[in-house]
Amino acid sequence: MTSRRSFLGGVSSLALANLASPLLATDASHPFTPQDVIEKARSLSEAPFKERAKVPQDWLTLTYEDYQTRWFRSRDALWSKTGRSYNVDFFLPGLYFPRAVQMHEVADGLSRPIPFDLSLFDKTDKAPPLSTDGELGYSGFRLRTELNEPGKKTEFCVFQGASYFRAIGLGQTYGLSARGLALKTADTDGEEFPEFTEFWLEAPAPDQHEIVVHALMDSPSVVGAYRFTIQPGLPCVMDVEATLFPRVDLTHAGLAPLTSMFLFDRTNRSRFDDFRPAVHDSDGLLIANGNGETLWRPLANPTRLQVSSFVDENPRGFGLMQRNRRLSDFADLEANYEKRPSLWVEPKGDWGQGAVTLVEIPADKEIYDNIVAYWRPRDPFAAGSEVRLEYRLTWGDGPDLPLAQVIDTAAGARVFGPPGRIMTVDFAPHPLLEGDPDDLDAALTSLHVELSQGVLQRNPDTGGLRLAFSFDPGPRDHVELRAELRRDGRPISEVWLYRWTS
Numbered sequence: 001m002t003s004r005r006s007f008l009g010g011v012s013s014l015a016l017a018n019l020a021s022p023l024l025a026t027d028a029s030h031p032f033t034p035q036d037v038i039e040k041a042r043s044l045s046e047a048p049f050k051e052r053a054k055v056p057q058d059w060l061t062l063t064y065e066d067y068q069t070r071w072f073r074s075r076d077a078l079w080s081k082t083g084r085s086y087n088v089d090f091f092l093p094g095l096y097f098p099r100a101v102q103m104h105e106v107a108d109g110l111s112r113p114i115p116f117d118l119s120l121f122d123k124t125d126k127a128p129p130l131s132t133d134g135e136l137g138y139s140g141f142r143l144r145t146e147l148n149e150p151g152k153k154t155e156f157c158v159f160q161g162a163s164y165f166r167a168i169g170l171g172q173t174y175g176l177s178a179r180g181l182a183l184k185t186a187d188t189d190g191e192e193f194p195e196f197t198e199f200w201l202e203a204p205a206p207d208q209h210e211i212v213v214h215a216l217m218d219s220p221s222v223v224g225a226y227r228f229t230i231q232p233g234l235p236c237v238m239d240v241e242a243t244l245f246p247r248v249d250l251t252h253a254g255l256a257p258l259t260s261m262f263l264f265d266r267t268n269r270s271r272f273d274d275f276r277p278a279v280h281d282s283d284g285l286l287i288a289n290g291n292g293e294t295l296w297r298p299l300a301n302p303t304r305l306q307v308s309s310f311v312d313e314n315p316r317g318f319g320l321m322q323r324n325r326r327l328s329d330f331a332d333l334e335a336n337y338e339k340r341p342s343l344w345v346e347p348k349g350d351w352g353q354g355a356v357t358l359v360e361i362p363a364d365k366e367i368y369d370n371i372v373a374y375w376r377p378r379d380p381f382a383a384g385s386e387v388r389l390e391y392r393l394t395w396g397d398g399p400d401l402p403l404a405q406v407i408d409t410a411a412g413a414r415v416f417g418p419p420g421r422i423m424t425v426d427f428a429p430h431p432l433l434e435g436d437p438d439d440l441d442a443a444l445t446s447l448h449v450e451l452s453q454g455v456l457q458r459n460p461d462t463g464g465l466r467l468a469f470s471f472d473p474g475p476r477d478h479v480e481l482r483a484e485l486r487r488d489g490r491p492i493s494e495v496w497l498y499r500w501t502s
Contacts, residue, residue, distance in 0.1 A: 177259045
């Protein structure tokens with residue numbers, strides 16, 4: 001759990017000054033094919049892991065304020081002096097990014113290294129002097145292209161730090177992140193963070209809509225080769241091809257991992273002295289499982305670590321969603337949480353048996369990424385094996401699935417009658433919910449407590465339905481709850497799953 005999410009938000013919003021001299025690659029070039037990255041990963045996995053050198057000490061000891069005193073000149077971006085459809089800006093190393101990555105441009109079938117050049121960064125008069133010798137290089141990059149303003153290239157995607165990357169759909173602001181791979185998340189002996197160490201950027205044609213990025217990933221336990229085919233817009237779509245070469249048996253690997261922030265909403269609002277009604281980048285985990293069910297699990301900020309596993313076989317999709325889309329849901333004029341993207345993962349091919357895993361970490365500030373979701377295969381990946389997987393990432397408003405969606409969950413003490421808790425679940429308007437609510441059934445279950453009969457009412461504010469029920473947890477510190485709306489015995493809503501904790 002780090003302050004990385006907030007920091008990257010600041011980095012991505014640094015002023016893009018339009019100030020001269022294009023970024024050029026060196027003349028050292030050689031033929032390139034995507035298979036070259038795979039073969040390089042295979043060869044690297046057969047050797048012992050070697051930690052890369054860090055940048056000089058004065059770069060490492062930069063403060064956050066020091067780091068912000070320098071920024072890349074977008075006028076001098078890669079391909080800025082050409083007719084190509086994309087520009088690429090680069091980020092400095094140091095502070096939270098102790099090791100530089102190697103960057104390459106791929107054009108006409110040839111790969112050329114992109115040298116580090118500190119002169120491409122402007123600075124304020126408060127910028128501290130920095131050494132120019134040692135293991136220097138860029139820490140990541142930002143992609144820009146024409147989106148909704150002709151002639152203006154707007155940023156929509158960032159790769160920076162470990163194997164993290166993130167993107168936005170048209171009109172959105174940065175929120176949650178994805179990663180190349182998660183290893184041993186929430187394990188007692190600590191998490192391992194694989195790093196993208198090298199990137200190859202394929203030069204796009206002037207009218208090319210998508211851009212292709214290749215990445216080499218390395219860590220003590222596994223090496224990987226990745227290919228990202230990225231199509232910006234609303235939504236932004238990434239097709240990911242990954243080839244993994246485990247150095248050791250991977251007993252706890254997280255595929256297509258997502259990382260987000262959830263501080264509070266109406267379920268835990270009383271714990272925070274804050275003027276806003278909610279603070280989160282994502283509000284729920286959505287799963288389309290292999291059994292044909294659609295599950296919705298509202299996120300929580302627990303008082304102690306929680307790990308939930310949703311056992312499945314060949315999932316159709318999963319992701320972290322942001323469904324609150326009104327400014328009034330957050331009342332924050334600067335953070336714009338209502339504009340944060342949802343991120344949906346669609347496996348290509350069969351992923352076999354395993355579980356969508358949700359990790360919820362206690363957090364007291366919104367600067368921390370405290371939510372992780374990923375697919376955990378049931379069987380370990382053996383050392384020396386080759387693992388290939390493909391999936392699609394969609395950054396936008398979330399998938400259009402056929403059932404009525406859950407849009408809000410609230411909880412509170414029962415005011416009248418015997419002691420207990422009241423839960424309300426709001427469903428968005430949907431053709432399946434039209435008509436008299438009395439004609440629908442609310443299937444409520446719990447493994448731990450007895451639930452009251454559910455009451456379904458039309459919500460005049462949303463136009464959808466609200467389900468309300470109560471229960472008495474007694475001495476229990478947690479209760480698992482499940483609800484689903486049905487008509488004539490058939491499901492017409494997502495399955496709402498909730499873990500109440502004392």
